[in-house]
Amino acid sequence: MDKMTKIDIITRPEKAEDLKEALNQIGITGMTFSHVLGCGLQKGKSEYYRGSQYKIDLLPKIKIEVVVCEVPVDLVVSTATQVLRTGEVGDGKIFVYATQDVVKVRTGEQGVKAL
Ligand SMILES: Nc1ncnc2c1ncn2[C@@H]1O[C@H](COP(=O)(O)OP(=O)(O)OP(=O)(O)O)[C@@H](O)[C@H]1O
Ligand SMILES: [Mg+2]
DSSP states (O other): OOOEEEEEEEEOGGGHHHHHHHHHHTTOOOOEEEEEEEOOTTTTSOEEETTEEEOSSOEEEEEEEEEESSSOHHHHHHHHHHHHOOSSTTOOEEEEEEEOOOBOTTTOOBGGGGO
């Protein structure tokens, strides 16, 4: 069976639209966006969000989840990195996981056919 990989990208809310566009450009059509709260290395220190400096631990972030098979994982990671990097703290993180299975509910198809 073809390998499927899940990629979670945590980013700044203001970057979400640009990232969606960039992922569409490399052939990704299905993705899930969630509003989340998160903290990284600078926990407890301040980070800018929409021009304001936040001193709280948890900042608003967007999490994008995508499962890919044909589109190379390296391409997803390099595209996201390129779009999201500002060089400032809080640029986000990318997590990569092996995916065991996918089921498309409407048809009952499984695995790569379900993507
Ligand atoms: N180890 C982790 N496990 C799960 N989620 C994490 C982890 N580290 C960071 N995150 C998530 O990623 C978001 C972005 O983190 P952030 O960009 O601040 O990472 P960082 O490692 O602190 O890097 P930077 O130095 O650029 O700030 C966090 O708000 C959180 O939602
Ligand atoms: Mg951080």
